[in-house]
Amino acid sequence: MAHGAGGKASRRLVEGLFAPLLFGDSAEPLGDAALLSINGAPVAITTDSFVVKPLSFPGGSIGELAVNGTLNDLAVSGARAEALVVTYVLEAGLPVGILEAEVRAMARAARAAGVRIAGGDTKVVEHGKADRMYITTTGIGRPLRGVTIAPRSVQPGDKILLSGPIGDHGITILLARGELDIEAELRSDTRSVFPLVEAMVSAAGPGIRWMRDPTRGGVATSLNELARDCGHGIVLLEELIPVRDAVRGACELLGLDPLHIANEGQFLAVVSADYADAALNALNLATGGEQAQIIGEVREQPAGSVLVTTRYGGSRIVDMLVGDPLPRIC
Amino acid sequence: MAHGAGGKASRRLVEGLFAPLLFGDSAEPLGDAALLSINGAPVAITTDSFVVKPLSFPGGSIGELAVNGTLNDLAVSGARAEALVVTYVLEAGLPVGILEAEVRAMARAARAAGVRIAGGDTKVVEHGKADRMYITTTGIGRPLRGVTIAPRSVQPGDKILLSGPIGDHGITILLARGELDIEAELRSDTRSVFPLVEAMVSAAGPGIRWMRDPTRGGVATSLNELARDCGHGIVLLEELIPVRDAVRGACELLGLDPLHIANEGQFLAVVSADYADAALNALNLATGGEQAQIIGEVREQPAGSVLVTTRYGGSRIVDMLVGDPLPRIC
Secondary structure, eight states: OGGGTTSHHHHHHIIIIIHHHHSTTOOSOOOSSEEEEETTEEEEEEEEEEOOSSSEETTEEHHHHHHHHHHHHHHTTTEEEEEEEEEEEEETTOOHHHHHHHHHHHHHHHHHHTOEEEEEEEEEEOTTSSSSEEEEEEEEEEEOTTOOOOGGGOOTTOEEEEOSOOSHHHHHHHHHTTOSSOOOOOOOOOOOOHHHHHHHHHHHGGGEEEEEOOOTTHHHHHHHHHHHHHOSEEEEEGGGSOOOHHHHHHHHHHTOOGGGSOOSSOOEEEEOHHHHHHHHHHHHHSTTOTTOEEEEEEESSSTTSEEEEOTTSOEEEOOOOOSOSSOOOO | OGGGTTSHHHHHHIIIIIHHHHSTTOOSOOOSSEEEEETTEEEEEEEEEEOOSSSEETTEEHHHHHHHHHHHHHHTTTEEEEEEEEEEEEETTOOHHHHHHHHHHHHHHHHHHTOEEEEEEEEEEOTTSSSSEEEEEEEEEEEOTTOOOOGGGOOTTOEEEEOSOOSHHHHHHHHHTTOSSOOOOOOOOOOOOHHHHHHHHHHHGGGEEEEEOOOTTHHHHHHHHHHHHHOSEEEEEGGGSOOOHHHHHHHHHHTOOGGGSOOSSOOEEEEOHHHHHHHHHHHHHSTTOTTOEEEEEEESSSTTSEEEEOTTSOEEEOOOOOSOSSOOOO
């Protein structure tokens, strides 16, 4: 299960098996979307399978997540989604009402984002060979002008921005399974982050060096990947990282770090120091970006690692997610 | 299960649920790929999930099928594949050797076709929540010049071309499951048909009106969909349809019609009468197209249906596939 959790085991699987065989000897760091040239036009493409359990949860459901998750991978790659295609793997016996609800959720999310669903495919497997339904979405889009995402351009002195509170999605899913005797007023943060990205790019495009949506593996895993790819250190000030009380409380009870918990409606950005305030202002003024924060900065040390410091001067190295405390989160 | 078989129930599901909700009120007939414009450049896109059982079979395996199946959907839409993206849904406990074999099969098929694999995603579900692995591939490509696929342009007098013998894939899968006490020297026909399509387009592009790869539901289902979309009748001469003895024998034993059996390396084309010989010659001269045939023609009657005639003057209407005699064929 850990190989699907988005942390260290996932990274080993991708870097040890998939990438060398499938992507050849490309030396580019792996991003959220691939950039291609079709007939001379730049095109961004990204794909994800969704196996979230349960299918619906406070704040969202698999259909909505499958649309917004893919839109977000394009957004943090600096691309505006133009179209989605979708496949369903359905378990025989799935009530048609459940399928219809998720198809409607997809249509609604796509319409809200102004993105066309251009095609799809459906397969049915025997009862017991899937868990109700799995959805795969692929998004294609066109790169926004005025922004280039490149982890290797990240420099000491750059600021780390976070769009809002972390951990809402992962903890909501965990509680929605009903296996723990914990209740909390919490909803998944699932949404399209493209409007926020677009606002930030308009205001601070030339200063944006890197973006990522910290889904599986959370903020800690995304920033560890960045630290490794850019070779610098990432230093976060813990008190600046927005975490709701309900998330913090559940994490304390369960021995989890909010920095490892999945998000579905937040993104991280590295912005040069001279553009950081403009980027933050743009986010804070946009709907849904009111709680965006500068949470830290890039330094020379600890090279390749993520260090979290507290207001009392304590500090700890935070690694990628190891193992899988929360399987099937998206 | 019938809803996944590609026949009547699948069509009802797509036309009754997916299309109205997801594709809006587009009046275009559903094709194998969608044509989009990104930054002014025409781009074709198609997506498919693969759930074939068993994972490997004489002539191919799920990884190879997932690449070639998607390349073929682009090919019969008149597009050259430029890149693929891929997702895996893996069952926890899957031996890594099996995964590696399928990743290698994908890489090999993509390399053979000269197509880049640009990205991907992996999810892991608990043991018992998938059947070893499901693969989803999405292909994007650029439309070939000089050919337009449009079922509504099909006219009485046009000829129906078939690239080679039918039923090899479906019967191979059926026998590979080992549930029947039948043995036969048979291999799946899985391959990329793009080289054949390209040769035919070069020789007869202006005369080509429609193409389709008759996968789930077979030749009968593809031609019934065409008959419905164009409003004319499709008349086939049974003796001209190439079927290997092993396929014919298995179908007779099992009460199946080869016209309903899935193919993975064949395609159908409708070509205007004045270009039909040029198209057939081009196929027959290309490697792997030696057994291509003109198998029938478009007539005014029976409008909206497919009629098969025998050399003795008998005839029968052949409907779309109903039910699912061969689940999880691709």
